[in-house]
Amino acid sequence: MERPLIVVNFKTYASASATEAERLLQAMEQAAGDTATMVAVASAFDLAVLANQSTNVEVWSQHLDPVGLGGYTGWLEPQTALTRGAKGSLINHAEHKVDLDHVRSLLSMLPDGFPVCACAADVEEAKALAELNPTFIAVEPPELIGGDISVTTADPAIVSDTVAAVKAVNPSVRVLCGAGVKNGMDVAKALELGAEGVLLASGVTKAKDVHAVLADLVASL
Ligand code: G3P
Numbered sequence: 491m492e493r494p495l496i497v498v499n500f501k502t503y504a505s506a507s508a509t510e511a512e513r514l515l516q517a518m519e520q521a522a523g524d525t526a527t528m529v530a531v532a533s534a535f536d537l538a539v540l541a542n543q544s545t546n547v548e549v550w551s552q553h554l555d556p557v558g559l560g561g562y563t564g565w566l567e568p569q570t571a572l573t574r575g576a577k578g579s580l581i582n583h584a585e586h587k588v589d590l591d592h593v594r595s596l597l598s599m600l601p602d603g604f605p606v607c608a609c610a611a612d613v614e615e616a617k618a619l620a621e622l623n624p625t626f627i628a629v630e631p632p633e634l635i636g637g638d639i640s641v642t643t644a645d646p647a648i649v650s651d652t653v654a655a656v657k658a659v660n661p662s663v664r665v666l667c668g669a670g671v672k673n674g675m676d677v678a679k680a681l682e683l684g685a686e687g688v689l690l691a692s693g694v695t696k697a698k699d700v701h702a703v704l705a706d707l708v709a710s711l
Contacts, residue, residue, distance in 0.1 A: 495666060495687030496677070496707050497529040497607070497628075499552065499580065500536070503695040511536040512543070514700065519545040521704035525711035526687070531580055534566055541575025550578040550605070553586050556595035568600060578605035580689075582619070584632040594622050607666065607689070616652045620659040627656055627665050628689040634669035636692050641669040642679035653684035673703070678710040 498518060500506035506514050515530050522528040528547045532540050541549040555565040571579070581596060582588050593608055600606065607626035610616035616627050629652040634641050642649060649667045656663050667680050668689030680688050688707075697703040 492664075492686070493525065493527045494677070494681060494711055495527045495529060495626075497531060497550070497666065497668075497687060497689045498694050499531040499583070499689060499691040500533060500695065501552070501585070501691050502533060503691070506695045507533060507536065511540060514694070515540050515543060515545060515547055515549075517700050517704055518547045519543075520701065521708055522546050523708060523711075526708050528708075529578065534571075537571065537576055538574040541577070548577040549575060550580060550607075551576045552580050552583065554579045554581060554596055554600075556592060556599055558599075568596065572601070572604070578607065578625075580607050580609060580628075581624070583609045584611060584630055584635055590618060590622065593619065593624070597622055597624060609668075609689075610652070613648065613651050613655050616665075617655050617659050620656045620663050623660060624663060626686075627652070627663055628668050629665065630668040630689065632669075637670045638672075640671045640676040640679070641667050642671070642676050642683060644670065646679070646683055649680065649683040649685055674706045674709040677707055 518528050530547050531550045531552050551571050554568045557565045557567050605625040607628050608619040608624040609628045653665045656665050664686045666687045666689050667685045671688045671690040672693035
């Protein structure tokens with residue numbers, strides 16, 4: 491089994507944007523041991539700067555659009571993201587939904603092996619996305635995002651059911667879970683439920699002691 495993933499979505503939190511994003515990346519680098527793959531999901535503005543820092547943390551984009559180089563004002567064009575150091579991307583996050591065609595087209599234009607994590611609100615959406623063969627699917631019930639109760643406590647069945655459903659459709663897709671994840675116990679529970687890692691944001695970006703939270707997230711691995 492590959493190393494579990496701790497994927498921290500910086501969103502547009504002030505504590506994870508511009509120079510604060512650089513600081514957070516360094517904190518992640520310090521917490522990253524060899525038991526987990528740490529991923530920083532940066533804004534498009536911060537991605538190149540973070541990707542240029544020499545760390546073991548993978549820097550991913552929060553979103554990409556299936557467009558080429560040319561007349562696409564304001565879109566997030568994949569080739570430039572790769573050139574600037576993106577090592578993966580989220581797509582279809584609950585805060586940036588797209589249709590299945592968007593995901594399908596995007597996957598078809600990315601190089602083999604470039605990790606894409608498609609987010610799903612529920613088991614049905616996860617199944618539909620699994621047909622498209624993304625690297626990861628992250629199940630995140632939207633109502634729990636940004637809240638205090640981890641999906642692994644509030645709705646453990648959605649995690650285990652998503653793992654089962656996704657593997658039935660496409661065994662090569664790896665499943666993550668997220669929403670409300672805050673600590674190492676939540677990570678341990680996620681793995682127990684069959685997920686291969688977690689996707690989280692506010693547990694880190696709003697933490698009083700970011701270093702302590704990051705250390706705790708990997709403590710049980
Ligand atoms: O992308 C991660 C996210 O949507 C979960 O957010 O704040 O509940 O960890 P949060």
